[in-house]
Amino acid sequence: MSSSQLTGSSDGFGALRQFARRERPLERCELCSLGLRSDHPHLIELAKRRLLCTCEACAVLFSGQGVKFKRVPRRIVSLSNFYLGDPEWNGLMVPINMAFFFQSSLENRVVAMYPSPAGAMESLLALESWNEISANNPVLNEMESDVEALLVNRLGYSRGYSAPEYYLLPIDECYKLVGLIRMHWKGLSGGTEVWRELGEFFKNVKACSTTLTDTAVLEEESHA
Secondary structure, three states, X not given: OOHHHHHHHHHHHHHHHHHHHOOOOOOEOOOOOOEOOOOOOEEEEOOOOEEEEOOHHHHHHHOOOOOOEEEOXXXXXXXXXXXXXXXXXXXXXXXXXXXEEEEEOOOOEEEEEEEEOOEEEEEOOXXXXXXXXXXXXXXXXXXXXXXXXXXXXXXXXXXXXOOOEEXXXXXXXXXXXXXXXXXXXXXXXXXXXXXXXXXXXXXXXXXXXXXXXXXXXXXXXXXX
């Protein structure tokens, strides 16, 4: 190998080393442009259902105002005694066995969404169906409007789940789930990668959750 080839090779490895050391662009607060930690809070813009990454100061400033933005909480609660039978689920008319539900304060109704390769899709939700589910599960009355959701996972044994899973969790986790499916879905059935990512998602959610045994647990979480 000639000296010129060695020099070119050395320069190439140097460039690779510089690329490897290059830091990722710093994520910034969408309200004040301050640099953010990886575990930064989120606000939701109510009218557009849009999540914003924010610093702690901006999140505190807008917490509880409920006019344009609301802060997304962090509690995750596993609803182990949740009741949702097949007739009640079928009455919701959700086309897949996974969905999330949240109370919209602006529209004064419960919104039903399900993830798809094209993003979050809204499903028509009969008020009577939701009222019946709420009556069977009073914990839903403690769900904070706009920023918390009921996440339902009824994917079943064929996808590695022994039983349906129900969580009360932050709305940003639901949109994270939507993003995973949109990013990793391949072909008609999704492919092995998307199901692996879904398995990891629900594994992490379960690990971070508090299991609800009574209403007092939920109230304690909400004031933490």
